[in-house]
Amino acid sequence: MSSQTEHHNDVSGGPDTPLMKTEQAPATVAEHPFADPGLPEHQPRRQDIDERAAKRSERMVTLLFLTSILATVGFIVAFALIPVDEIVHIWPFGHVSALNFALGLTLGTALFCVGAGAVHWARTLMSDAEVPEERHAVGAPEPVKEDVLTEFRAGVRESGIGLGRRKLMRNTMIGAVGLVPLSGVVLLRDLGPAPGDKLFHTAWAEGVRIVNQNTGEPLRPEDITVGSLVQAAPATIDHHDEDFHAQIAKAAVMLVRIEPEDIKDPRSAEWGHEGILCYSKICTHIGCPATLYEQQTHHALCPCHQSTFDLADGARVLFGPAGHPLPQLRIGKDEEGYLVALADFEQPPGPSFWERG
Known part of the structure; x- marks a missing residue:
């Protein structure tokens, strides 16, 4: 009976048992357990090291913007020339309004090509180097403002938006973005003639x-x-x-x-x-x-x-x-x-x- 009691005391933990060591206070945890991994090493794109690849991307972006311009012109022409009551059969939609189909197709193409051209330009030709910067107060001091402007100007130069390289691509982008709103202006004609003095x-x-x-x-x-x-x-x-x-x-x-x-x-x-x-x-x-x-x-x-x-x-x-x-x-x-x-x-x-x- 006494041997069972002694064994029970050993298991429950006396002053000299090993279990008491597990109840000691843990070691102090470091204030910053995870080190800043930093930015991964920049991997240049093909267009960054191959000028021919960059030229191909430039031609693709230009083609997309030109397609947007032509689609906008097509929208205006369709709106002016296709009768409102003309019905055509288009597979798989069946019989649809020729005017609505033409307007939807041309406007959708114009908007898609503007977006696709901008995305392709940003992914292949604009600078993709990541620049970390510490957060600061909203009202930045003058040196910070000057640094931001300097970085912005550098980004403009590297993206080809400025007056330097890729002028054709820049001009077609301006033309596409400038013409797309004309689609909405043309639609105002459906509001009817001005009432005048009626x-x-x-x-x-x-x-x-x-x-x-x-x-x-x-x-x-x-x-x-x-x-x-x-x-x-x-x-x-x-x-x-x-x-x-x-x-x-x-x-x-x-x-x-x-x-x-x-x-x-x-x-x-x-x-x-x-x-x-x-x-x-x-x-x-x-x-x-x-x-x-x-x-x-x-x-x-x-x-x-x-x-x-x-x-x-x-x-x-x-x-x-x-x-x-x-x-x-x-x-x-x-x-x-x-x-x-x-x-x-x-x-x-x-x-x-x-x-x-």
Whole structure:
């Protein structure tokens, strides 16, 4: 029994057992256990030691840039000459738009060749020597700035971008990079012709009759009762016209009849006829129909964003995001007793734009 106890004590570790040595404090670890391996020895490329290989790389880069230039020119030519509705069969895509296919192929080639030429130039001809440099504060002192500029100039000379060697390659790169943006400029043609002064003119003119937009019948003063609102249009617009929607989008109006003593704006009253006022119904915010009329207050509300106009006070804006009053159409009565316009709108109807006064 005692021998088992003594053996147990030896295993558990007494003051003289070998196990106690493993519990001693480890040796101090060096502050920098890994030495800086430094940069590997620079291995020159074939183009660095063989001028013929360098010339081949230069020709390849030049060819890529020239291909990009030709592809950009092809893009512009295709955009100008290929009809929009022309369909061609191209395997394996099937029937596709000839214009879209040509534009995609030429633009993709132009962009790819610019990128491939730049990458090939950098990998084979520009200097690839690695230069280590310690980190420093963002605001570098003057000697550091001068060193950076010196290294930059050296890199420019070694890459062949400067005025020295490889001028053809440099010039083709400038041509390719300069021409590629023309593809985007040419696409602006699809925005359509400039509107010119079309926004300033509508179908209204002196003597044009005002017709009910729903029935197409010309309106007389007695057709407009006090407190009512009638949506109207010029008689010169035909629903079957090809550009009907473009015309009515500018010329749609609303007629309201207000007691003459309730009209606050003298100019507005003068432009009306017997208390009948004619305003553009196109909201001056984003063009919704502002035809929700409250006869007690003479307010017209646009349902889209709640712009509110006081029709008794020149249709000035009372509330909402609209930028200016609804333009008023000057009206009168012709010899047959029908309501007619006496002129076009003084201000273009609809939302604001830069050229609007």
